[in-house]
Amino acid sequence: MNITHRATTMLASPRNHRMAVRCLALAIIVFGQADLAFAAGDVFQPINSVFTTLLNFMTGTFATTAATIACAAVGYLALTSRIPWSWCFSIIVGIAFIFGGSQLVNTMSSGLGN
Numbered sequence: 392m393n394i395t396h397r398a399t400t401m402l403a404s405p406r407n408h409r410m411a412v413r414c415l416a417l418a419i420i421v422f423g424q425a426d427l428a429f430a431a432g433d434v435f436q437p438i439n440s441v442f443t444t445l446l447n448f449m450t451g452t453f454a455t456t457a458a459t460i461a462c463a464a465v466g467y468l469a470l471t472s473r474i475p476w477s478w479c480f481s482i483i484v485g486i487a488f489i490f491g492g493s494q495l496v497n498t499m500s501s502g503l504g505n
Contacts, residue, residue: 450490458486 448454465482468474488495 446493450493454489458490461486 461482465474465479469476469479
């Protein structure tokens with residue numbers, strides 16, 4: 392058996408053919424990543440703008456005022472024993488996550504080596 396005949400018979404098997412197609416697809420994906428990364432900046436720009444606007448709204452003046460009122464209301468309800476302490480804790484932790492979310496994400500991503 393010569394080498395050419397052996398290669399064609401090996402590729403004729405459906406399992407080997409699927410494996411070859413998968414390897415080719417993986418190679419195309421790996422080598423095409425640089426172009427995809429440059430194109431993604433332009434494609435996702437409108438979505439990025441929407442999320443930036445949403446983040447500015449959620450951490451802006453309105454959100455700060457709403458969080459201050461929520462803390463005052465929770466404090467008053469806790470003082471008069473009309474709200475469970477677990478709810479108070481949940482509300483305060485939620486406010487901390489809203490305003491500290493970007494710092495939390497930056498800390499976690501820098502810890503991962505990015």
